[in-house]
Amino acid sequence: MTTFTVLAIVAVLAALGVVLFSSPVRSAICLVVNFFVLAFVYFILNAELLGITQIIVYTGAIMVLFLFVIMLLNLGGPQAWKERREFRTVLGFGFGAALAGVIASQLITHFREHSRPFADDGYGSPQAIGRVLFTQYVWPFEVASVLLLVGIVGSILLAKRKL
Amino acid sequence: MTDWLIQQSPAIQATVRVLVFVLPLLLLVPGLIWWERRLLSWMQDRIGPNRVGPFGLLQPIADGVKLFFKEDITPSTVDRAIYFVAPAVALFPAFAIGGTLPWGPHYGPLMHWTPIANVNIGILYVLAISSLGVYGVVLSGYASNNKYSLLGGLRSSAQLISYELAMGVSLACMVMATGSLKMTDMIAAQMEPLWGIQSLGWLQNWFLFTPFGLISAVVFLICMVAETNRTPFDLPEAENEIIAGYHTEYSSMKFAVFFMGEYATMFVFSGVFATVFLGGWNLLPINWDVVAAQVPALAGIARAMDGLTYWLAPIWFLGKCATGITFYIWLRATLPRLRYDQLMSLGWKSLLPLAVANFIVVAIWIMGTKLYGPGGGWAGGLLGLAIVYALYLNFVSATRKSGWGAKDRLAMVDKSARTIDLVDPNVAGGTR
Amino acid sequence: MGDYIAIVILVGLAAVICGAMVSLSFVLGPKNTTPYKQSPYECGVQPLGDARERFPIKFYLVAMLFILFDIEVVFLWSWLTVFKNADLAYQTFSFGAVMVYMVLWIIGDAYVIRVNAIDWDETTSLHPAKLGEPDPAALPVTARDLELVGGAR
Numbered sequence: 001m002t003t004f005t006v007l008a009i010v011a012v013l014a015a016l017g018v019v020l021f022s023s024p025v026r027s028a029i030c031l032v033v034n035f036f037v038l039a040f041v042y043f044i045l046n047a048e049l050l051g052i053t054q055i056i057v058y059t060g061a062i063m064v065l066f067l068f069v070i071m072l073l074n075l076g077g078p079q080a081w082k083e084r085r086e087f088r089t090v091l092g093f094g095f096g097a098a099l100a101g102v103i104a105s106q107l108i109t110h111f112r113e114h115s116r117p118f119a120d121d122g123y124g125s126p127q128a129i130g131r132v133l134f135t136q137y138v139w140p141f142e143v144a145s146v147l148l149l150v151g152i153v154g155s156i157l158l159a160k161r162k163l
Numbered sequence: 164m165t166d167w168l169i170q171q172s173p174a175i176q177a178t179v180r181v182l183v184f185v186l187p188l189l190l191l192v193p194g195l196i197w198w199e200r201r202l203l204s205w206m207q208d209r210i211g212p213n214r215v216g217p218f219g220l221l222q223p224i225a226d227g228v229k230l231f232f233k234e235d236i237t238p239s240t241v242d243r244a245i246y247f248v249a250p251a252v253a254l255f256p257a258f259a260i261g262g263t264l265p266w267g268p269h270y271g272p273l274m275h276w277t278p279i280a281n282v283n284i285g286i287l288y289v290l291a292i293s294s295l296g297v298y299g300v301v302l303s304g305y306a307s308n309n310k311y312s313l314l315g316g317l318r319s320s321a322q323l324i325s326y327e328l329a330m331g332v333s334l335a336c337m338v339m340a341t342g343s344l345k346m347t348d349m350i351a352a353q354m355e356p357l358w359g360i361q362s363l364g365w366l367q368n369w370f371l372f373t374p375f376g377l378i379s380a381v382v383f384l385i386c387m388v389a390e391t392n393r394t395p396f397d398l399p400e401a402e403n404e405i406i407a408g409y410h411t412e413y414s415s416m417k418f419a420v421f422f423m424g425e426y427a428t429m430f431v432f433s434g435v436f437a438t439v440f441l442g443g444w445n446l447l448p449i450n451w452d453v454v455a456a457q458v459p460a461l462a463g464i465a466r467a468m469d470g471l472t473y474w475l476a477p478i479w480f481l482g483k484c485a486t487g488i489t490f491y492i493w494l495r496a497t498l499p500r501l502r503y504d505q506l507m508s509l510g511w512k513s514l515l516p517l518a519v520a521n522f523i524v525v526a527i528w529i530m531g532t533k534l535y536g537p538g539g540g541w542a543g544g545l546l547g548l549a550i551v552y553a554l555y556l557n558f559v560s561a562t563r564k565s566g567w568g569a570k571d572r573l574a575m576v577d578k579s580a581r582t583i584d585l586v587d588p589n590v591a592g593g594t595r
Numbered sequence: 596m597g598d599y600i601a602i603v604i605l606v607g608l609a610a611v612i613c614g615a616m617v618s619l620s621f622v623l624g625p626k627n628t629t630p631y632k633q634s635p636y637e638c639g640v641q642p643l644g645d646a647r648e649r650f651p652i653k654f655y656l657v658a659m660l661f662i663l664f665d666i667e668v669v670f671l672w673s674w675l676t677v678f679k680n681a682d683l684a685y686q687t688f689s690f691g692a693v694m695v696y697m698v699l700w701i702i703g704d705a706y707v708i709r710v711n712a713i714d715w716d717e718t719t720s721l722h723p724a725k726l727g728e729p730d731p732a733a734l735p736v737t738a739r740d741l742e743l744v745g746g747a748r
Contacts (some may be wrong), residue, residue: 044600053669130678134688134689141692142696149698152664152707153703154711
């Protein structure tokens with residue numbers, strides 16, 4: 001439990017950093033930390049493969065792309081943008097609170113039933129997932145490969161000047 | 164010691180395991196730097212550092228102390244927070260990467276000492292943490308607000324992610340051959356009879372000695388050198404092009420931290436290579452207990468060797484790591500730096516297809532072994548190799564047809580040569 | 596789960612060591628800053644403009660392709676742990692499934708190589724007609740070219 005508390009505090013602080021920093025690069029770093037710590041939360045919930053996938057895909061790959069895009073657009077200059085205060089800010093807070101309420105209304109009942117989320121040993125192990133993925137979910141697996149192929153072709157078509 | 168350790172709470176046991184791994188690594192870094200400087204000087208017919216301490220052994224420590232007390236210059240234009248964080252981020256993976264690395268047998272006397280965490284995803288953890296190495300580079304390049312740093316950081320990050328891919332696939336082949344992601348299981352799989360043939364039971368099945376393992380090892384070795392930014396892949400630090408790349412603006416210990424990270428990562432990656440391809444902590448690829456059982460005449464020696472391998476395992480593992488480091492230094496002394504387009508095409512057009520082809524061959528191999536025994540594995544593997552090679556040749560010829568080659572280029576030069584005022588044909592390269 | 600506590604501790608300790616290394620020199624070193632010392636290093640020349648310029652989109656393309664291929668491998672890791680020691684029915688079925696997957700992968704990879712997506716020097720791989728207006732002066736003239744041309748000046 002103490003492990004979870006430490007991880008949760010770091011994760012929440014990092015998440016706050018994402019929102020509160022005005023420089024996009026700093027926000028991105030906080031997001032990296034958040035994803036990384038989140039992976040460890042998955043680990044202690046017995047979701048091993050999910051956690052390590054989180055680090056490999058999100059922390060190691062997608063955030064690099066994020067940083068590249070931020071640097072590509074040169075957003076992170078010293079004169080970072082300041083948001084103007086207007087009615088939309090208030091509206092944003094309102095919608096945010098509403099969303100939090102909706103999520104909480106679904107979650108709180110579960111929290112009442114269990115003192116902490118629980119999964120059996122080996123539930124999220126690579127072996128268990130490999131078993132299921134290639135028997136029950138083999139069709140989505142193949143479709144995913146087509147999707148990735150489309151992604152490859154699409155990104156090249158978009159980014160390449162001349163083929 | 165072990166008795167004392169078992170009585171402690173899990174958290175304290177874990178802390179002890181971590182300290183036993185991290186502190187020696189921290190202390191080894193100056194030694195590695197000394198070894199690189201000495202060996203490199205011998206290779207270049209110089210003497211190298213020999214003044215501070217015996218054989219100059221204390222030189223890196225003296226350098227470190229000096230660097231700690233040097234002025235920490237922060238250029239006025241940098242993004243201060245990121246500028247401070249970046250070296251720490253660069254050093255972080257170096258220490259965190261070894262979390263699942265067994266530096267001795269995980270049973271017997273070292274049971275509670277190694278690896279730090281024998282988790283189900285051992286090798287993936289190494290891959291995941293090494294993928295964090297990009298951030299140190301890209302952030303320091305960005306934060307420095309220096310054109311050379313930015314260029315170096317960008318080039319380096321593109322290089323790191325390109326080679327990570329081939330590294331992942333080459334490790335995937337070995338995971339498939341093992342059937343587990345645990346690093347201790349990978350060592351156990353390499354202690355089985357060679358090529359799965361029972362009569363060769365006295366030889367260990369080190370993956371380097373299997374055909375597909377050899378291909379994977381070559382790919383992994385190249386990627387490993389590229390991941391640590393070492394020659395011939397040290398483009399981020401190509402001093403004649405971009406000063407010192409991403410750490411141009413760093414001074415005092417912050418500058419040295421990048422190198423600490425580099426050396427520690429080199430060491431741990433050597434350990435990973437030893438674990439995945441060289442049988443981990445085993446001294447020789449021989450199953451001594453099988454020898455003792457089969458050849459009674461050699462039973463005494465075999466049993467002695469078995470004990471030696473088993474009880475001094477960390478020393479053999481360290482020896483393999485040291486060999487890896489020496490290989491790195493040898494490469495640095497031998498090979499010139501790659502050009503950037505060569506670097507990218509090597510990673511994407513040679514190593515990645517090779518690793519993927521190898522992946523398919525291993526899959527066919529395992530199917531063949533399951534259906535027809537070890538012979539079927541060999542046949543299936545060779546058949547797969549032949550198919551892949553045929554496809555490759557077909558593909559290469561197709562690419563050649565579509566591209567434009569040296570002939571077209573020469574025709575163009577021929578046409579343009581008359582219009583360009585050539586100054587002196589004896590001065591080669593770029594003379595207009 | 597107990598094993599992961601060790602990893603959490605390792606990660607924490609690594610972070611502490613890194614933080615200490617970086618901040619120690621800041622604490623211990625002298626601080627005599629001058630404006631010239633604090634200027635960016637550009638070989639003694641006065642820096643021109645902001646260093647954070649926009650850079651070629653090729654880097655973005657590399658990162659994009661990296662993500663896509665990385666995810667392709669991620670799907671396979673779980674299979675790798677089961678395949679070798681599974682029963683024959685699972686093995687043959689999943690072998691077929693993965694081979695279909697690999698064929699699609701190879702098509703993607705072949706496309707990447709075929710259109711020279713990861714190509715830094717387009718003049719060596721792209722047909723001149725596609726490069727637009729050919730600029731003869733942009734072509735590097737090597738000694739070998741001159742030999743072949745036969746000293747036509």
